[in-house]
Amino acid sequence: MLVPKIAPSAAPTPALQRAVGLLPVALFADPQQAVAASDCSHAAAWADVASVSDIRALLDTGVSIAVLPAAQLPADGCDGVDATRTALRYTAADIDAQGLRPVLEAAQTAGIQRAAAVVLELSSAQLADATACGAAGEASPLARLARAASAKLVGSTGPVRVLVDLHADGWTLDDLARVAAAGADAIIAVEQLALDADATPTQLPLAAAFVAASGLMSDRPDGLFTTVVVDEQHVCLGVVYSNAASIAAALGTGQGVYWSRKRGLWHKGLTSGATQTLLGVAVDCDSDVLSFRVRQDGAGFCHHSTRTCFGPAAGISRLAQTVAERRDSAPEGSYTKRLFDDAALLRAKLLEEASELAAATDRAEVAFEAADLLYFAMVKCAAHGVTLADIERSLDRKHLKVTRRPGNAKPQFVDAASEAAPVRTSILSSDIRPALPGEQIRMRVFADGGLSASERAALLQRPLIDSAEIMRRVRPIVDAVRANGDAAVLELTEKFDRVRMQQVVLRAPFDVPALPAAVRAAIDQAYANVHAFHAAQLDPPTCVETMPGVKCSRFSRAIERVGLYVPGGSAVLPSSALMLGVPAQVAGCREIVLATPPRADGSIVPEVLYVAHKVGATAIVMAGGAQAIAAMAYGTESVPKVDKICGPGNQYVTAAKMLAQNDTAAMVAIDMPAGPSEVLVIADATSNPAYVASDLLSQAEHGPDSQVVLLAVGLDDAQLAAIEAQVHAQAERLPRVDIVRQSIPKSYCLRVATMADAMAFSNAYAPEHLILHNDRAAGYVDDVVNAGSVFVGPYSPESCGDYASGTNHTLPTYGFSRMYSGVNTATFLKHITSQELTREGLANIGQTVMTLAEVEELEAHRNAVAIRLRDM
Structure with missing residues (x-):
């Protein structure tokens, strides 16, 4: 078995990280990394610990095995933790101090009696010594240890394992094969692995390393490995074949890829849509059969459109499949559809069936009532997007806990008169969990x-937003900027963006750094298109003679001072600077102030700086978040106050815009809520x-x-x-x-x-x-x-x-x-109307105006017309 070792400093590519997560076991030097991995990986997470005191809390989080230095294990073992959850590490210092052979003997006589696995830290020279056979064909020392370990069963978890951690030198494929031949497993730093296409001379291709470390062998003339394909419940879908090329493709893509004896490399379902997401790869106990655990999509694994090559699914797997299908397309009038539509009915049936199961006594009755309860439970799960695999994963995690609750029933169930808590029924439930690595990413x-x-x-x-809580957080930020100006902006930028700045504003002209030619050309092309479209939105003035002598006009004027917010954070967004700056430029705004968070070194993203130059920005506020909005809304010693703020941002930016818009002291408009x-x-x-x-x-x-x-x-x-x-x-x-x-x-x-x-x-x-x-x-x-x-x-x-x-x-x-x-040229314009009446025009409309003024009892309005009409 190949066991990748992941150190805190390791930074595998996402593809490699996903691929090593398909192997049965991963070892983490940092226990917290192991805890995180146990939440999102199908591989069993092992973790190095420094002392016995660290073990119980670690194992409770879902980590499978804690690897403890052998010297740290007390004579009476770990308090409350049996041998099935601990491994002993014989360190390089132990081996150098005591010698290889004594340590191997100690591991054989005592180590395998007290732990589920033993780990040996060896150098290349020590590995050669440990795997060397005796003169008369005697088994090597490592093989003898592995043989003794395999004979020692640890409860239901199988035999004790022996692992070699080559601590001082890099592995070779020959080294891995020798360790596998001895019956041991190999621990290899993830930095020494790469997907086959990416491997460098100092790295081993992952697929080749997996084959070598597994001791995988074939008894077929064509050298292919028999491969059993199972689903998430370990139900066999069918039997296929693999070779080194197909294993490399499967690990590289995270999909079910095999070797067809007729067609060669076979990516399952690529044409039919019945693809497979690869969840795990393992080798059987005799190292001659592969197992691929997959999530099967489409009609099924078999070319006859059944789930398995041995017929349709059965039992709980069939129930789960049927209920999931009914959730998406239940026939009108079906009982399952009624349950999905009526959450109250489903809840009542769950309570009813649970009580009937609790009351059942004979074997047949218990089976009958348990089946009913399982059906309604699976409908409940499907209604919330929970799969049978999710349930099994939760069971497995519960099994790994070492501390147990008393398990007493809650009072409302002890007292049958108590009413159960209400059930969430929203189909947009906020507790939907993310897809885990290796799982199907699906809507x-x-x-x-x-x-x-x-x-x-x-x-x-849309998802509900707790606007009151957000406003509570944003208001002190806005108030601080309003009261303390630049000092508050600098302080908040250091607090939230972790950047210490000496100034808040850059003034035009900007010192624009050189950009790659392709980037500059792309920005120029985008600028030209956006400018052309927004320039076409400029309307000519409107002038209408509504009646003889009465001329009404409408014309536009640019908003003089505008603030443009360009988000930073997880992405560089020169496009937002273009989309805000170009229409402001086309409209003719006299002052264009752009605000964007600084980078870690205090500079502005060069692409954004280039766009600011092209759109004629007059200033750049080097700040983000609510503090940038407040600075533009109220003005500071160096930030010009603006009349309107436009641009996207997170919920705190939006809240700051809304606060400023509703404050008459700010006298600022915004583009829209977001x-x-x-x-x-x-x-x-x-x-x-x-x-x-x-x-x-x-x-x-x-x-x-x-x-x-x-x-x-x-x-x-x-x-x-x-x-x-x-x-x-x-x-x-x-x-x-x-x-x-x-x-x-x-x-x-x-x-x-x-x-x-x-x-x-x-x-x-x-x-x-x-x-x-x-x-x-x-x-x-x-x-x-x-x-x-x-x-x-x-x-x-x-x-x-x-x-x-x-x-x-x-x-x-x-x-x-x-x-x-959406934002457009008119966003940065205001429209003014005018009217011009001639003597004739006032005479034509005057009586109408006076009549309406009398109706509203506004005598001064009536008189303003009457006094002129008398002069006529």
């Missing part, structure tokens, strides 16, 4: 026809699944709270599965996959019957971005009532509007597109 799926009115309304809602970024994609059978998935993900990577909605118009299960497979496959390749693992599970797909249904839902949802993903997209633009910006057809990705097509990407979110427009 929740609902069928429009199966939703109650309240559930449909819930899907139209919430998390969002997209709604409408797809039908003519849509390209890869394109649809890419647009969903381009929104999902913004942040964990990004709102992503897919309306699937008339798609069958296979067509929807193709989109889901693309979402997962593309997401796994993204640098920001950890964000996507949080945002996509919170998102949802709604299956609707027609485009009319889709457009009705979209207009009710009022998305920031609306993407019409079908071959007749232009024909539906007239049906759009509420949206920030519309992307028409398969070749109009949201990315183009975000960057360079010309339209603005600062758009209303959170449903505000019902009443707000």
Whole structure:
């Protein structure tokens, strides 16, 4: 077995980190890393500990085995922790001080009696000595230790294991093979591993190292390894074959990839959509059979569209599969659909069946009532997106705990008259968990026809924001800046951004650093397109003679001083600077103040600085968050006060904008309220699944709270599965996959019957971005009532509007597109009206004005006209 060792300083690529997480065991030098890994990896997490006192608390967190220096183990063992949860490490210092052979003998006589595993820290020379066979063919010392260990069973966890940690030198494939031949396992630093295509001369290809360290062998003439494929419940789906090339491809992609005797490299489901997410790879006890644990998508593993090659699923697995299918597309009138629609009924049935099981006495009755309870429990789980694998993972984690509660029943259940607590019924429950590495990254799926009115309304809602709590945090920041000016901005920037600044503002002209030619050209092209589109929005003055002698006019004037907020944080956003700065420049604003957080060295992102130069910004406030908004709203010693603030930002930026707008002392306007970024994609059978998935993900990577909605118009299960497979496959390749693992599970797909249904839902949802993903997209633009910006057809990705097509990407979110427009040239203009009446005009309209003034009893108004008419 190959055991990757991960030190705190190790920084494997996301792809390599995912791949090593597929191996059965990972060893962590930092216990806290092991705790985190035990939450998000299918591999068993082992952790090095310094002393016995660290073990109990560590094992309670889900870590499988604590690795303790052998010298630290008391004679009576670990208090309250049996041998199945500890391993003993014989350190390099132990071996150097006592000699290799005495330590091996100590491990054989005492170590394997007191622990589930022993770890030997060896140098290359010591490894050669430990694996050298005797002159008469006698087994090597390491083999003798491994043989003695394998004969010592540790409860139900199997034999004691022997592991070699090559501490001073790098491993070779030959070293790994020698250790495997001796019956031991190899611990290898993750820095010495790489995915096969990425391996350097100093690194070992992961697949080759896995094969060598496992001692994997084949008894077939073609050298292929028999591979048993099992699902999350370890139910066998079928038997296939693997070789070194297919193992490398499987570990590299995180998918089920095998070797077909007819076709060669075989990526399961690549054409049918029945792909497999790889959850774990293991070798059997005789090192001649591989096991691939997978999450099976699509119709099933078998080419006959059954879940397994041995027929359909059965028992609890079949129940879980059926209930999950009913959640997405329950037939009208079915009992399961009724349970999904009626949370109160489901709750009542759970309580009823639990009481009936508690009252059951004979064997048949207990089995019957337990089956009923399991059915309703699985419906409850499916309603909340909980799978059978989630339940099993929770059971496994509970099994790893070493401290136990007394287990007494709660008082309300001791006293049957007490009423149970109410149950959450929202289908947008806030406790949806992120996808774990190796799990399918997928949206929740609902069928429009199966939703109650309240559930449909819930899907139209955005996540609730505790505005009172946010305002409570933001108000002191705003008050501090208002009272203390630049000093407060500098102090808050150091506190929140951890950057100590000497000044708050940069004044034009800016010292713009050189940019790569391609970046500069891209910004120039985007600037030209955005400028052209926004310049076309300038309206000529309006002049209308409403009646003879009465001329009314309307003309625009630029807002003189505007503040533009360009977020920083997890992404560099010169595009936001363009989208705000260009329309302000086109409108003719006299003073353009741009605010953006500084980098760690106190400088401004060069791309943003270049855009500020192009749009004619007069000043840059080197601060972010609520303090930047307050500085522009009220002004400081160096920050000019502005008349209007525009730009996106997090909930604290939005709260600061709202506070300033409502404070008459600030006398400042804002562009619009804002919430998390969002997209709604409408797809039908003519849509390209890869394109649809890419647009969903381009929104999902913004942040964990990004709102992503897919309306699937008339798609069958296979067509929807193709989109889901693309979402997962593309997401796994993204640098920001950890964000996507949080945002996509919170998102949802709604299956609707027609485009009319889709457009009705979209207009009710009022998305920031609306993407019409079908071959007749232009024909539906007239049906759009509420949206920030519309992307028409398969070749109009949201990315183009975000960057360079010309339209603005600062758009209303959170449903505000019902009443707000996105940022445009008019955002930076105010419109003034005028009227000019001739003598004839006043004579024509005068009596009307005087009559209305008399009705309102405003005599001075009537007199202002009458006095002129008398002179006529």
